[in-house]
Amino acid sequence: MSVRIEGLTAGYGRSAVLRGLDLVVAEGELLVVVGPSGCGKSTLLRVVAGLLPGTAGRVLVDGVPVRGTSRDRALVFQDDGLLPWRDALRNVELPLALRGVPRAERRVRARGWLDRVGLAGFERHLPRELSGGMRQRVQLARTLAQEPRLVLMDEPFGALDARTRSAMQELVMAVLRETGTTTIFVTHDVDEAVRLGDRVVVLGAGEVDVRREAILAAVMG
Numbered sequence: 001m002s003v004r005i006e007g008l009t010a011g012y013g014r015s016a017v018l019r020g021l022d023l024v025v026a027e028g029e030l031l032v033v034v035g036p037s038g039c040g041k042s043t044l045l046r047v048v049a050g051l052l053p054g055t056a057g058r059v060l061v062d063g064v065p066v067r068g069t070s071r072d073r074a075l076v077f078q079d080d081g082l083l084p085w086r087d088a089l090r091n092v093e094l095p096l097a098l099r100g101v102p103r104a105e106r107r108v109r110a111r112g113w114l115d116r117v118g119l120a121g122f123e124r125h126l127p128r129e130l131s132g133g134m135r136q137r138v139q140l141a142r143t144l145a146q147e148p149r150l151v152l153m154d155e156p157f158g159a160l161d162a163r164t165r166s167a168m169q170e171l172v173m174a175v176l177r178e179t180g181t182t183t184i185f186v187t188h189d190v191d192e193a194v195r196l197g198d199r200v201v202v203l204g205a206g207e208v209d210v211r212r213e214a215i216l217a218a219v220m221g
């Protein structure tokens with residue numbers, strides 16, 4: 001899916017967090033959005049997800065204005081949001097069950113994605129029996145199993161140690177490129193932005209070169 005944001009103003013109550021933002025993401029592209037805490041990264045994702053309406057400007061997805069949420073657009077939060085009483089397999093299956101995918105098929109799909117994120121053998125573990133990194137991978141499997149066409153990631157690896165984090169980055173990049181899924185990836189970590197992005201946008205400073213120094217300079221203002 002493609003995303004076109006034109007003159008977007010959005011915020012809470014009377015205070016605008018985003019003012020006149022323009023942004024374009026092409027089909028299949030991985031755009032990284034960087035910026036300091038509180039600059040409006042999560043707000044931007046909420047608007048594109050359809051959870052928060054803008055007060056001015058437009059957000060077009062495949063040329064159509066966003067009105068409310070859609071199954072085509074998946075938002076991945078920083079905390080994993082897994083149901084503690086469902087094992088990994090049944091967590092991944094849940095959204096498929098909710099949209100009526102038959103039991104046998106959703107089981108195959110869920111197992112396939114758990115395998116893909118390196119969790120074969122952990123299907124029957126409850127979230128509390130998994131490490132933080134493993135729970136993040138379950139969340140990722142759950143998101144990808146729904147085959148969204150646009151993935152919005154809000155600092156999904158913030159809580160992970162460096163090694164797990166870079167393994168997850170590799171995995172996500174491989175899967176998203178393979179499936180051609182359009183992605184907006186939010187982070188405040190400059191190194192993560194350099195590793196992941198086709199393009200990098202610094203909120204408030206616009207598009208920058210995908211080089212560490214260029215991003216740092218823009219983030220520092």
Ligand SMILES: Nc1ncnc2c1ncn2[C@@H]1O[C@H](COP(=O)(O)OP(=O)(O)OP(=O)(O)O)[C@@H](O)[C@H]1O
Pocket residue numbers: 012017035036037038039040041042043044188
């Ligand atoms: N639900 C809300 N109600 C009122 N103000 C909010 C709400 N959510 C966020 N804000 C305010 O909007 C601004 C931007 O918040 P946002 O969550 O988009 O920042 P962010 O860039 O994602 O920050 P972080 O890197 O810390 O996650 C902040 O000043 C915040 O206080």
Ligand SMILES: [Mg+2]
Pocket residue numbers: 041042043154
């Ligand atoms: Mg945020």
